[in-house]
Amino acid sequence: MIKSLRGMNDILSEDYERFTYFINLATDVAQKYGFHFIETPLLEETALFKRSVGESSDIVGKEMYQFTDKGDNDVCLRPEGTAGVVRAFVQQKLDRAGGTHRFFYHGSMFRYERPQKGRLRQFHQFGVESFGVASVYEDATMIMMVADILKACGIGYRLQLNSLGDQNCMPQYRDSLVAFIESVEDEICEDCKRRKATNPIRVLDCKNEKCQSLYTQAPKLINSLCEGCESDFTKLKSILDDNEIEYEIDTNLVRGLDYYSKTAFEFVSDNIGSQSAIAGGGRYDRLVEFLDGRATPAVGFAMGIERLMELIVMPEKKREGYYIGAMDAEAVDLVVKLTQSKRQSKKVSCDFKAKNLKNHLKGADKVNARFCCVIGSDELENSTIWIKDLQNKTEQTIALEDF
Ligand code: HAM
Numbered sequence: 298m299i300k301s302l303r304g305m306n307d308i309l310s311e312d313y314e315r316f317t318y319f320i321n322l323a324t325d326v327a328q329k330y331g332f333h334f335i336e337t338p339l340l341e342e343t344a345l346f347k348r349s350v351g352e353s354s355d356i357v358g359k360e361m362y363q364f365t366d367k368g369d370n371d372v373c374l375r376p377e378g379t380a381g382v383v384r385a386f387v388q389q390k391l392d393r394a395g396g397t398h399r400f401f402y403h404g405s406m407f408r409y410e411r412p413q414k415g416r417l418r419q420f421h422q423f424g425v426e427s428f429g430v431a432s433v434y435e436d437a438t439m440i441m442m443v444a445d446i447l448k449a450c451g452i453g454y455r456l457q458l459n460s461l462g463d464q465n466c467m468p469q470y471r472d473s474l475v476a477f478i479e480s481v482e483d484e485i486c487e488d489c490k491r492r493k494a495t496n497p498i499r500v501l502d503c504k505n506e507k508c509q510s511l512y513t514q515a516p517k518l519i520n521s522l523c524e525g526c527e528s529d530f531t532k533l534k535s536i537l538d539d540n541e542i543e544y545e546i547d548t549n550l551v552r553g554l555d556y557y558s559k560t561a562f563e564f565v566s567d568n569i570g571s572q573s574a575i576a577g578g579g580r581y582d583r584l585v586e587f588l589d590g591r592a593t594p595a596v597g598f599a600m601g602i603e604r605l606m607e608l609i610v611m612p613e614k615k616r617e618g619y620y621i622g623a624m625d626a627e628a629v630d631l632v633v634k635l636t637q638s639k640r641q642s643k644k645v646s647c648d649f650k651a652k653n654l655k656n657h658l659k660g661a662d663k664v665n666a667r668f669c670c671v672i673g674s675d676e677l678e679n680s681t682i683w684i685k686d687l688q689n690k691t692e693q694t695i696a697l698e699d700f
Contacts, residue, residue, distance in 0.1 A: 316602065322450060323446045345381070349383065352495070362374040378422055382426045398429055403422065407419050421601075429593055431582070433560070442598075454564045456542065456545065457545050458546055463523070463582070466526055475493060501551050577599065581595050618667060622660060623650075624654060661687060671683045
């Protein structure tokens with residue numbers, strides 16, 4: 298038997314209901330915030346991710362589904378959504394148009410990670426990207442939007458917040474961090490030694506316990522922010538306070554993608570095990586320029602749909618629509634005809650086999666229909682139909698023309 302690849306799941310039945318429930322709900326919130334849908338390809342030039350997510354990141358360095366296509370192009374399946382949206386933004390010359398552009402998207406992302414609970418190789422994100430607003434109010438709006446989506450899903454969370462500085466304060470901080478790393482270099486893991494050379498701040502979110510305990514002594518970026526970053530971060534916190542969004546400052550929150558500056562945030566859940574990040578995002582004011590566009594401030598986030606599906610509180614399922622069945626083989630044609638006409642306005646299930654009433658009632662229950670409608674020989678003769686309202690537990694026989 299051929300099975301799906303490791304870390305790649307089918308989504309069907311109840312999971313699919315949860316999936317679409319979330320997408321509809323998040324879409325509704327995004328539209329209320331003035332965002333418009335964008336779809337970008339699953340496959341992009343590898344260079345796009347190298348230049349945005351960054352060659353030193355695990356995502357690009359270790360986890361890409363990368364191959365050469367039949368036209369000899371170096372391509373890969375997108376590991377995340379931001380880079381493609383920025384590429385589209387520049388390609389469509391929206392950077393030149395100026396003004397504000399706000400997009401949302403959802404779809405599959407691919408990362409060749411070690412699969413485990415909550416960590417897949419093909420997973421789905423719901424994300425938004427906002428272009429053209431430098432104000433920290435937009436950062437706060439992103440965070441409030443995630444909070445609104447999670448609230449609508451009945452999901453509790455902890456919000457972790459950090460500032461990664463900008464080109465004014467980050468280089469200086471990086472130098473002091475490198476000096477610190479060198480002072481403990483004999484004791485850190487091989488990955489961190491590599492990170493020191495490629496992207497030193499990534500050592501701060503190393504999962505190795507020994508490294509973590511050493512880095513508690515490391516200089517903190519938050520103490521080295523320049524005036525602009527410092528005042529934006531203070532303002533961000535005060536906007537969140539004003540809007541009653543609780544947060545924790547996590548000075549080690551650096552995010553696994555290289556394009557961020559200033560605001561970085563992650564929403565985590567304590568109820569889904571070790572893969573606890575349910576949403577992450579931040580500001581990326583330099584990325585449009587890195588991808589050959591005109592400098593444009595930008596901020597966004599993405600949510601991991603599979604992780605959220607574990608947590609979503611679904612509304613109570615109401616009985617809906619009709620189930621129509623025949624008790625007599627001669628009534629099947631009529632049942633099909635009635636089904637077809639009722640389907641123009643209602644959800645209708647139909648059984649093509651003649652069965653006894655008990656089995657039809659079971660069938661109606663299985664599809665969660667509100668009305669179980671049955672035609673037997675009596676009903677056929679009298680041009681009537683028997684209907685049971687499975688919610689109110691009432692039954693009646695009515696003329697077919699009234700059905
Ligand atoms: P990210 O933190 O890499 O950010 O991913 C966002 C979310 O996707 C995570 O918080 C997590 O819920 C989910 N996720 C990531 N990897 C996996 C996986 N292997 N299996 C299941 N779920 C996963 C980004 O991708 C950025 N593009 C977010 C962003 C948008 N920043 C600015 N704009």
